[in-house]
Amino acid sequence: MGRDLEIECTCGAVHGRARDVSPDSVNRVVCLCADCQTFARHLGRADLLDPNGGSDIIQLAPNAVSFDRGTDKIAAIRLGPKGPFRWxxxxxxxxxxxxxxxxxxxxxxxxxxFRDARDPARRDEVFGPPRASIWGQNAVGEPPPGSTKMNVPFLLRTIRMIFGWKLGGRAWPHPFFDRSSEPLYPVRVLTREERASARPAHRAAG
Ligand SMILES: [Zn+2]
Ligand SMILES: [Zn+2]
Incomplete structure (x- = not known):
């Protein structure tokens, strides 16, 4: 069994929980892709990016995550009409x-x-160190070692975990979608102009 963690936005208005978290039950990755950087910059939260422009992301099964407070303040943007939902x-x-x-x-x-894992040392203890850094082609400055080519062991681990969650019925309840796969909260696709203005400057728009 892992531990239960509190999820909370920076100001504390939105609150939730992540259940049974351990280095084996989650997948931690530093994503340096231009879209993650664009998202953080659009939110005005470039403070959450590491010096290389990386986002330190913990992947969990949907049914491990729930929100119990401030849900009227949850929304999503998509960088394009087919892009991921970024809540x-x-x-x-x-x-x-x-x-x-x-x-x-x-x-x-x-x-x-993760309110209790904002401190880097605590983060390593709770989630284990990052399994990989990916999309180093879009890094700010020198890309982290191994981040610019496809990381096959990490990719296979990710596929194994996601399909394990799917086959194990762990998609439901989902914190952001209802059973007919409709979003529970407002979703907006960024305009071309909004996307372009938040694109990291070191990379050509595209
Ligand atoms: Zn807040
Ligand atoms: Zn990314």
Whole structure:
């Protein structure tokens, strides 16, 4: 058994829980992709990116995550009409979880939302160190070692975990979708202009 963690936006208005968290039950990755950077910058939360522009993300089974307070302040943006749903708190722009539709069941939560794991040492203890850094092609400055090419062991681990959650019925209840896979909270697709203005400057728009 892992431990239960509190999820909370930076200002404390949105609150929830993550159940049974341990290094073996979650998948931790530092994502350096331009879209994650664009999302953080659009929210005005570049403070959550590491010096390379990376987002420290913990992937969990959907049914491990729930919200019990401030749910009227949950919304999502998508960078494009087919892009992932990037959920956040409208009160203080804290990322609360990246998802696709529930048919691919996972929730990727940026570390800041775990109230007790904002401290890096504590984060390593609770989630284990990151399994990989990915999309180093889009890193700010020198990409972390191994981040620019496909990390096959990490990819296989991710596939194994997500399909384990799917086959194990762990998509439901989902913190952001109802049983007909409709979003529970407002979703908005960024305009081309909004997306372009939040794109990291070191990478050409595209
Ligand atoms: Zn807040
Ligand atoms: Zn990313």
């Amino acid at each position: 956040y708190s409208t009160c203080c722009n804290t990322p609360l979880g990246n998802t696709t539709k529930p048919s691919l069941p996972f929730v990727g939560i940026v570390y800041e939302a």
